[in-house]
Amino acid sequence: MDSGTDTSPAAFSFLTTAYRTERYIPETIESVLAQTRGDWELVVVDNGLSDEMARVVEPYLADPRIRLVRQDNRGYAGGIAAAVARARGRFLCVLDSDDHLMPEFCARVGAVFDAVPGVAAVACDAQLFTDDGPLPGGYMRSIGTARRRAGDERLTVRDVLGGEVPYYTAAIRCEAWEAVSAYASGLEEVDESVIVWLRLASRFDVRIIPDRLARYRLRGDSDSRDESTVENFERQLIRSFESGAEWAQTQEDFEALDATLRRLRYHQSLRRARWAFRDGDLPDARAAARAAFSHRHTVRAAVALSAVTVAPGPVRMLYPAKQRVAAAVSRVTAGITSRVQSR
Structure with a gap:
C-alpha cells in the first residue's frame, strides 16, 4: 500500500544523527518515505548546527512524521540520545x-x-553500495557470516x-x-553496536531476517584509508x-570468542x-607479518x-602495480554490478 502521511501512533522511530552528510540525507529520508507501512516517525538530529543541513531537511518537515532536532555536535552516541529523547514509537531503529x-x-x-510477541529486537541483512551503485554480496557476508538464517532462529551470545x-x-x-x-x-x-547486540542476545529474544x-553505503570520501582512523x-x-x-x-562461548579475536x-x-x-x-613489516602468522597459520600470512x-626488493617493485590493478578491478566490478542490478 502507499504509506501516504499516516498519522496513527508510530510503531517505528527512526533515529538519524546527521553530521556533514548534507549531500546524502535527502536519499535517506526518501527511503523512509517510501515505506509500504506508514506508522513510522523519523527524528533527524542536526548534530553540529549546520545551516545547510537544516535547509536540506526543512522541506520534508511538511510531513508530520518527520522532525528535526538541532544541537551542538555531541558525537554519534550523543546524537542518538537526542533522537531517543524525542522518539514516541514502540520500536527504536538507528538509521x-x-x-x-x-x-x-x-x-x-x-x-x-x-x-512472535515475545521478540525484543528484529535485525536484517543489508546491501552494500557506493555512489557508483550496488556492490556484490551483503553486509553479513562482508563481516564473515556466510550462513543464511531461516529467520526463526534466536540470536545467541555465542553467535555474536x-x-x-x-x-x-x-x-x-523501547523496553x-x-x-x-x-x-x-x-x-x-x-x-557500541557489538555491546548492544551482546547485551540484547544475553537477555532477550532477538531474530534476524x-x-x-x-542499504549500507561505503563512502568514497570516508576515512577508511586513513591509517589512524583504521587503527x-x-x-x-x-x-x-x-x-x-x-x-x-x-x-564453546569462549572458543567462539577466541576464534573471533584471532581473526x-x-x-x-x-x-x-x-x-x-x-x-x-621493513622491521615493522616483518614483525606484523610474524604476528599475523601467529594468530592464524594461513598461506596468505606465510x-x-x-x-x-x-625478497622485499622485488615485492616492493610489484606493490604499486598490484595496487593499481586491484583498484581498477574494484571499479570495473562496481560498474558492472551497478548496470546489472540497476532498477
Missing part, C-alpha cells in the same frame, strides 16, 4: 544519515513482531561472540533498549569483543604489515612473511 531502507523494511520487520554481529539498523523494543542502555554503555574505546532490507576502529572492535568475555558462559588480530596484523612495507619500514623477509 545513519547516508544509508537507506528498502521499501519493505517496516512491513517485514513488523510482521515478525506481530507473529563468534562474529555474527547484526547490521546496525534494526528494530528494538529492551532501555534495559541494555543501548548506545550508552559507559564503556570507553568500544564499538536473512533478506537485505536496508582506532580496529582497536575499538577488538576491545569490544574482549569485553564480550563478560557474557561468555560455556567453553580480528590476524587481519589487523596483515594490514599493519602491508602499510609498514608500503612506507619502507606468503606475506616470506615476501618481507626473503
